[in-house]
Amino acid sequence: MPDILDIITSRRTIKQFLPKFVSWENIARILDAGRHAPSCGNVQNWKFLLVYDPGKKQQLAEAAYEQYDIALASVLVVVCAEPEKAERYYGLRGERLYTVQNCAAAVQNMLLEAHSLGLGSTWIGAFDEDTLKSVCGIPEEVRPQAIVAIGYPKEIPEKPPKYPLETLVYFGSWRRKMRDPAKYMHDYATILARKAGAAQEAMREAVGKTVSAVRGLVKK
Ligand SMILES: Cc1cc2nc3c(=O)[nH]c(=O)nc-3n(C[C@H](O)[C@H](O)[C@H](O)COP(=O)(O)O)c2cc1C
Numbered sequence: 001m002p003d004i005l006d007i008i009t010s011r012r013t014i015k016q017f018l019p020k021f022v023s024w025e026n027i028a029r030i031l032d033a034g035r036h037a038p039s040c041g042n043v044q045n046w047k048f049l050l051v052y053d054p055g056k057k058q059q060l061a062e063a064a065y066e067q068y069d070i071a072l073a074s075v076l077v078v079v080c081a082e083p084e085k086a087e088r089y090y091g092l093r094g095e096r097l098y099t100v101q102n103c104a105a106a107v108q109n110m111l112l113e114a115h116s117l118g119l120g121s122t123w124i125g126a127f128d129e130d131t132l133k134s135v136c137g138i139p140e141e142v143r144p145q146a147i148v149a150i151g152y153p154k155e156i157p158e159k160p161p162k163y164p165l166e167t168l169v170y171f172g173s174w175r176r177k178m179r180d181p182a183k184y185m186h187d188y189a190t191i192l193a194r195k196a197g198a199a200q201e202a203m204r205e206a207v208g209k210t211v212s213a214v215r216g217l218v219k220k
Contacts, residue, residue, distance in 0.1 A: 007116050012159065014120030015069055017151030022074035026117050030150060031077070033113035037105035040098035045085035046106050046145075049078040049136055056135065060147060063131040064124050073122070073149035077110065078136060079103050081143045103145040110148050120153030 031048050039045065051057055052075055060078075061071040070076060081103045086094035107123055114121040124147035132144050171178045182190040 002116075004112075007112055011111060011115040012120075012153075012157050013122050014149075014151075014153040015122065015157065016154040017069070017072045017074070017120060017149070018154050019072060020074065020152040022119060022150060022152070026114075026119065027075055027150065029117065030110045030113045030119075033109040034077075034079070034106040037102070037109045039102035039105065040086055040094060041089050043085050043089065043094075043098075043102070045082040045099060046103050047080045047082065047142070048106075049080055049138070051076040051078065051136070059135045060127070060132065063135060064127040064147060067124060067126070070122060070124060070147065070149040073151040075150050077148040077150065078132065078138075078144050079107055079110075079146045079148060080138060081145050082141070083143060084141055099143075100145065107146050107148055110150075114148075114150050119150055120156075121151075122149040124149060 027050070034046070034048060035044070051060055054071070057071040057073070057076055058068075060076055061068045064070060081099045083095040083099045086099045086102070088094075090098055111121045111123060125145075127144070127147060129144060132138070132147075133142075136144075138144060166177070169181075170176050171181065171184050178184045181187075182194075
C-alpha cells in the first residue's frame with residue numbers, strides 16, 4: 001500500500017481530460033471518500049450532485065467563468081453545503097466557517113481518492129453561484145462550495161512550487177523559528193543518533209590520521 005504522503009504529494013490539479021468514461025465503481029469510491037471526511041460535530045452537512053449530461057457540463061463550464069476544459073471531464077461533482085445544519089449547533093461560526101471547512105475536507109478526500117485510482121481531478125472554486133444554482137435546481141438555502149471535475153488526465157502537469165516547511169513552521173509563538181526542532185520536540189532518539197553519527201565520524205578521522213602517521217614512520 002503506498003504511503004498516503006506519496007499520494008498527497010504526487011496529486012496534481014488536472015486541467016485537461018481525455019474523452020474517456022470513468023466507471024461508476026470508481027466514482028462511487030470517490031464519493032465514499034468524500035462522505036468519510038471529518039465535519040464539525042459530525043453534522044456531514046454536504047450533498048454531492050453529479051452532472052454527467054454533456055449539455056449541462058457545458059453550462060457548468062460557462063458558470064465557472066468559461067473554464068471549458070471541465071466540460072470534457074467524465075463527471076462533475078457539485079459539492080453543496082447545507083449551512084443551516086451547522087448553524088443550528090454552532091451559530092454563525094458553524095454557518096460561515098465550519099460549513100466551508102467541512103466541504104473542503106470532503107473535496108480534498110475526493111481528490112486524493114481519484115488520484116489513488118489513477119484518475120485526474122480539478123477543484124473548481126471559481127463560478128457564479130446563482131447561475132450554477134439555477135442550472136442544477138439547487139434551492140436557496142443550499143450553497144454550492146466547489147465543482148470537482150473527474151476524468152482521465154490528458155497530461156500530468158509539473159509540480160507547482162510549494163513553500164519549504166521551514167518557512168511555514170513556527171514553534172510555540174508567532175514568528176519563532178527553531179534552529180533545532182528535535183530539541184524543542186524532546187526527540188531524544190534523533191539527538192542521540194546525531195551525536196552517535198558525529199562520534200563515529202570523529203573516530204574515523206582519528207583512525208585515518210593514525211594510519212597515515214604509522215605509514216610515515218614505516219617509510220623512514
Ligand atoms: C479553493 C480552491 C479553488 C480553486 N479553484 C480553481 C478553479 O476555479 N480553476 C482551476 O483550474 N483550479 C482551481 N483550483 C486549483 C488550484 O489552482 C491548484 O490547487 C493550485 O494551482 C496548486 O496546484 P496543485 O493542486 O497541482 O498542487 C482551486 C483550488 C482551491 C483549493
